Amino acid sequence: MLEDAAHELFLEQGYAATTVDQIAQRAGVGRNTFFNYFGAKSDVLWADVDDALAALPPSAELRGDDDPIDAVRTALLEAADTMPAHRVPWAVSQSELLGLGAELASSGVHRLARLTEWLGSVLSSRxxxxxxxxxxxxxxxxxxALAGAIDWVRAGRGRSALRDHLAPALEPVCTGFSAGSGCRTA
Amino acid sequence: MLEDAAHELFLEQGYAATTVDQIAQRAGVGRNTFFNYFGAKSDVLWADVDDALAALPPSAELRGDDDPIDAVRTALLEAADTMPAHRVPWAVSQSELLGLGAELASSGVHRLARLTEWLGSVLSSRxxxxxxxxxxxxxxxxxxALAGAIDWVRAGRGRSALRDHLAPALEPVCTGFSAGSGCRTA
Known part of the structure; x- marks a missing residue:
């Protein structure tokens, strides 16, 4: 219910003006409880995305796969299926209303970096x-993956599952990196 | 000489403690002159990269190309050739010394976004x-491209030209997106 309390406050008084103490108070818990669940105020905005990233399998599990590119593709699509199909991440859907902007960009980039790190840890043989x-x-x-997610967000209320937007975005990259080096070098 | 003045001050007293006014004063010009050349203090850190990005051809020039993916690859490699081979971007080489971190990440992401926007404007038919x-x-x-640039930076002092690191990074992506859709869909 910390999330609900935070969302209410963000909408009532704005994101910037809302403190962690206020969120905790509204939820009827202490400040420390907030930090048991979230590392920072902006993490509340990205809870869905962070849950999906947390659903990615440990990289060690995939690293031995014969086709690691295919393994990460499958894992990404399965993680995408944990996202509620009808609901885009709160940070994105509310960003204009809340006057996020720089905050959204920097906290979003943090998630992209985490995804890149996970991909790197699976794909690196050394x-x-x-x-x-x-x-x-x-x-x-x-x-x-980011491009697919953006496409999904922009598809509007009648959008289909995230997987349907991710798959065609990932496909050519997977093909390129699976194909080996049988192509001309610039 | 604004750049030299800024670099001196950053190294003498740190990036955070240096103001635009101090940079202008050290260079013997007014504050307005600084803003004729740079949009913000952090732009000084990325001058080389911004020059390389500015060297990319207008997207309209490439959009009509028969093979736009190949056209952007060639343009990227040519822009890379404008980067001094021996010198990594100042922001990166001095980041530890200057205690940049969040600042480096956010100002770097801004450059990556600009590159992505340019690529999108070339590649989008609509x-x-x-x-x-x-x-x-x-x-x-x-x-x-970012991966190639990171590889170049990490190659250390004896590194070869940026192009040599960019080309193998771009190659599989170009192959994947040029290959069309003759591959299985997940």
């Missing part, structure tokens, strides 16, 4: 020094 | 509403 191709695959897949 | 594939290509290429 974790201590990933090759440029492994690193590129991680960043490119994260970028494609 | 600028008013890019399809998910076009959007994914833009984000994936930007991610791969």
């Amino acid at each position: 974790p201590e020094r990933p090759s440029v191709t492994e690193r590129a695959a991680a960043h490119a897949l994260a970028g494609a | 600028p008013e509403r890019p399809s998910v594939t076009e959007r994914a290509a833009a984000h994936a290429l930007a991610g791969a």
